Amino acid sequence: MSDMDLESPIDPLDDNLGLDEEDIDHLKRLRAAWGLVADFAFGDLLLYVPSLSDQGNYIIVGQVRPSTSQTLYPQDLIGKQVPIAEVPIVAEALVSGRIVNGNRDLGERPDPVLISAIPVRRVSTKTLGVVTMVWEDEAGRRPGQLEHTYHELATGLSRMIAEGAFPFPGESVSVEEAPRVGDGVLVIDSQGLVSFASPNSVSVLHRSGVHIPVVGSQMEDLGIGVGAMQGAFVSHVPVIEEIERRGDIYILAQCVPILAAKKITGAFILLRDVTELRRRDRLLLTKDAAIREVHHRVKNNLQTISSLLRLQTRRLDEPKATEALREAERRIRSIAIVHEILSRDSANQVPFNEIVRSLVRLATDTVMTERPIEIKVHGDAGAVLAEIATPLAVAVAELLQNAVEHAFESADNETDKSGEVGTIDLVLSHSNDLLTVEVRDNGVGLPDGFTLDSTGTLGLSLVRDLVRSQMAGELTLFNDGGTVARLTIPISPNRAPTTVEI
Structure with a gap:
């Protein structure tokens, strides 16, 4: 395939392709769910949509490789432009609205590979693009029952894509621990009779205490996945349930219905021992x-x-x-x-504002001056690491206490009895890599010639050492309508400790 790079966003579906929001959402949900199709087909899937800027090209907007077989496309093809002449089977499927089967020469492989071009519909009359399913020809050997059954399931899902029934309405990305094809597969008919059981599914059933013959049994006889099957048959969408057996065995069962003309013809159940x-x-x-x-x-x-x-x-x-x-x-x-x-x-992180409320109450309870003092909190410190929370709480408590005790003293160390309310503002802010805490007051301010290293008070010395040694931050003290104590703490790791004094 002679591809040209396409200058587009990381997700080419977000580029201007002439599709409305519902069309784009349908294609994105298809990409989130089509791993099942690739695994059952033992093949690679590519999603083509017509290029709006160059009507002679298609754009590959999706790619998924099988987890059950070796990929035929080791290179990343998403965002590539492909001339229409190179993929005539895609053009035929797009125009006719039918699934087209054929073979294709990949160039680097000695033998052609099989390809199925599947039109993608959101509603029955609108074709959004084409999914190609590509897998190796097995002409040299006779496929076993597992391969034959999986290809039939891939064919059924392909028809659903062409009818607009897959992905299922409202289906979102599966949870991380949801079962996959390799975990175990049961195939059932519309009456719940098991017609196929993969070896891994039989192993899961044995571990859960089911030892009767699986194929030919009803799901009710197995006692596994019955709720998921009933829910899927009623709602016509996949249903997943977790089953606990014998108190110590946990099985996830996900039932996916197979639809034809909006009627359930059967289903497959994925089993995983969790x-x-x-x-x-x-x-x-x-x-x-x-x-x-x-x-x-x-x-x-x-x-x-x-x-x-x-x-x-x-x-x-x-x-x-x-x-x-x-x-x-x-x-x-x-x-x-x-x-x-x-x-x-x-949790490893603590919402520091919860701690701040208690620290403010602690400082307020210790007010022993005749002048009324009010402490106000502004902003949000966000969540801080637990190892930072303790030294930061001690530092903030010390700064609040220092402001309560000394901010409103006169030159002769007597409390100002003017009756004017003394205000202490605790200002909190944070960004992706920095936490800032300021304690501001409208008091007498710092004395002339004050430096942090020369201070003789135990409280400020403690704050200084905590900020330097345990938080790798900076402590700054200066006058601005009173005293301002500013702590800047790096949130990102490996920040060298420094101290600034003014």
Whole structure:
């Protein structure tokens, strides 16, 4: 095939091909579902649509390779323009609206391959494009029952494509763990009688405790996939169900009806043993529960320590010792808040705004000044990694507490008693790679000559070290109508820690 590159979007169906939205949606759903056809046909499928810009060409807008056989097209053909003269069978199917069978010389192969050109319809009168099904000629050997049955199923699905019945109305992309052809196939007639069972399907049934002869049995006798079959026969669309057998065996059964002139002529049922997947799911649930329990116990232990420190504080007469224990107790409570959030959800990321609400309440409870103080929260920090949440919570708590205690002091360290409300704004924002937290107040501001490295306060020193060593971020302090403390934390990994001082 002599192809020319087509300059188009990643998905050529999104280019201007003269198709309306419903046509494009139909073709995209066909591409999402046609893996079944390729597997049953042991062949490659290509989807051709006429080129709007060059009426002498077709554009290949879809390609799928079989998982049951070797591909005949190892190269990627999506987005290629093909002259109409090179694929006359496609032109015939597009014009006639009928399935056309023939053979084709691929050039690099010594023998021709078989090809079936299938018109694609959304409604009975409108042909959107053509699917070619290409597979090797088996003239040199006699195909077995499995190959013969699979080709019959591929033929039935091809007729449904030509009638506009496949993909099924409303059908979306299958779930990741949905059964495939290689997992196991049962073929049934319109009365639920099994006419064929692949070796893998028999193995799945044996593992689920079914040991009667499968072929010739009714689905009700097998006890597997009955609900999926009944649902598919009633709704005329595929139905998938999960069956639990003997308490420890889990089988997925998907029934796909075969339609002719809108009437069900039979169906095939795909079977997959998902026991191992469910075992892993249970292990993950157990692990998540264990992690949540660890966080819950850590939170309880921290709260116990906090209570002990609070009790000890009441027994002290030394003001400095009392203040030191209060600060330690508050920091422990900040850490406990994070573990409380993590005990509810063991996810690797934590919605930091939930933590912020508790930190604000913690800072508000410690206000002991005569001047009224109001703390406002703006913006959204998004979700942060669990290993960042703890040091960030401690840092934000320290900055809020520092603003509550010192922002509204006069030059002689006396609290401003003017009655004007002191405002502390906690501003949160995040992008794809950076988290920014600002604590702003309308207080007295930083003293002249202030530098972060020369500060003697334990709280700011703690914030500085946490930001540098555990969050690889930057801490900036400056005056702007009061004091502004700005934290910038890289969300992307491998960011070198730096500190900026103003």
